Amino acid sequence: MVYIAGEEMTHYASQLIVKEWIKPYFETGAWFEYDLSCVNRDKTGDQVLHDAVAKGAEIGAIFKEPTITPTKEQVEEFGLSSPLGSPNGAMRKGWNGITISRDTIHIDGVELGFKQPVLFERHAVGGEYGAGWKTVGRGKLLTTFHPEKGDPLLVDSRDLDNDHNVAVVYHNPLDNVTDLAHHFFSRCLESEVVPYVVTKKTVFKWQEGFWAIHKSVFDEHYKEKFAAKGLLDGTGGELQHLISDAATMQIIRWTGGNFGMSAHNYDGDMLTDEVAQVHRSPGFITSNLTGKREDGVMIKEYEASHGTVTDLWHAHLRGEETSLNPLGLVEAMIGAMQHGAKLELEAGGPAENFEKVMTWTTTLRKAMHNTFRYGQGTRDLSGPTGFTTEDFIKKVAWRLERYLIQGEDETAPELSEPDRAFRRNHKVDDEAVQEMFASYDTDGNGSIDLDEFTNLLVKLGVAPQKVENKGKEADI
Known part of the structure; x- marks a missing residue:
């Protein structure tokens, strides 16, 4: 596989x-490694990025x-000769990006946010990210x-009076x-989750095509299969469309999970951040780019959905203890290794290699999850007594070796949702919370009854709504 190295923590x-975790069991000499740190990208005139994209398409x-797209201040800090753009655009274009899948990660026995899986497809191309723009006057x-052939077509004409x-x-x-729709519905x-397609087509009429393609693919190839599993019982037997406004509200309401959403590039970017926050943090969702080579081979790039975790890196540089949760990173590593093994098998490679990779990755996930469930996780889940970055990795390595050698199947304890106060970004104003509580505790008895709780939900705009006209779209 291709291994792209990044920055910081x-x-x-x-x-x-x-x-x-890996080198004790695998020879990694077949990995193609590329250093996409800012300093190396600058040193090579960004040739390292082009080389990584080319090799990724081949493999x-x-x-x-996670990598850094340097700010103006970081250009000076790193001593770069010029600004560097985000490598993601080059990767999505070079790998014919179709979709970025961002799904919730679950640990059995640990309730993080959504009780059941949430699947999300974000169209990997188009929209504001590649926009051309100019500041203009009247x-x-x-x-x-x-067009390549034919006469020019006027798309839009408008008078600017500002x-x-x-x-x-x-x-x-x-x-x-079409490929995105097949990937999503499959x-x-x-x-076995309920699919929804998200657009703002009621206002942005040009988004109709995204929905129409999904609907056509669904009706022809998937509708009967979903209906047979009872997955359309709550949608009137049809594929349901959600206006993006409604999707933002449903994400915080449907905490039971068991749904999937497919959206345009920008909507997908925003909505998956919301999914991450409901599900605790970006460390608990995946981020996988799927592309398609000209010969039909699927290209898959796996990464954590979060960034380089700069604050912990600075703490590490100061010699302080850190406690980084590597869950998203490891899920990405597992995904890349499994896809590489699958491609090798399909190309005629030995089945033994594929089986070993699948056994090892499955066992690693179990060892890591059980370490969390035993209360031996990082501090975002286990609190102040949680392990440091280094000690957590050593503990999982110890448990992984036991499982691989002994085939041990220990049962870890069931845990409730960890206190969110353990999160590094927990900055709740306790006095403001107390004031807010008092405003809803209308009888001043120190507790909130059902009527007060209902009033709270209504005022916050998150009260569950009665579903009417199932299967029909509402303009919210």
Whole structure:
């Protein structure tokens, strides 16, 4: 597979994981490694990024550590000769990106946010990210399309009567949405979750195509299969469309999970951040880019959904203890290794290699999850007594070796949801919470009864609503 190294705390943790968990069992000489740190990208004139993209397309299985897109201040801090763009755009284009799958990660016995899985597909191309723009004044703005053959087509014409405007132009490619729809519905069917397609097509009429393609693929290939499993019982027997506004509300209401959403690039970016927060943090969702090579081979790049965890890196550099939860990183590593083994098997490689990779990755996940469940996790789940970054990795390495050698199947204890006060970004204003509580405790008895609780939910806008006209779309 291709291994893309990144920066800061996640790079440090990833190197420990490779050393302690992987190299005792695997020869990693077949990995193609690329250093995408800012300093090395600058040193190579970004050739290392182009090389990594090319090799990723060739191999088809990629693990990526979080990387930095430097700010103006970081350009000076790192001594870079020029600003560097995000590598993600080059990767999504070079690997014919179709979708970025961001799913909730679950640990048996530990309730994190959603009780059951939530699957999400974010269209990997198009939208604001590649937009062209200029700051302009008064005048006429024309957007004209020049086809490869035929006459030019005026897309839009408008008069700008403000002295200060920003003109923005972007487009949404639709050719690969059919592949996206098949990928989405196949995963939802396998996981037995209810699928929803999210757009703002009631207002943004140009988004109709995204929905129409999904609907066509669903009706022709998947509708009967979903119905047979009872997954359309609550949607009137049809594929349900959600306006993006409604999706933001449903995500915080449907904490039981068991649903999937497919959305445009920008909507998917925002909504998956919301999914992550409901499910505790970005460390508890996956982020997998799926592309398609010209010969039909699926390219898959796996990474953690979070960044380089700069605050812990600075603490590490100061010699302080850190407690980084590597769950998202390890799920990405597992995914890349499993996909690489699958591609090797399909290319005629030995079945023994595939079986060993699958056994090892499955056992690693079990060892890591059980370590959390025994209360031996990092401090975001286990509190102040939790392990440091280094000690957690050593503890999992110890348990992994036991499981692999002895085939031991220990049963870890069932745990309730860990206190969210353990999170590093927990900055709740206790006095403000007390004031808020008092405003809803209308009789002042120190507790909130059902009527007061209902009033609270209504005022916060999160009260569950009665479902009417099932199967029909509402413009919310």
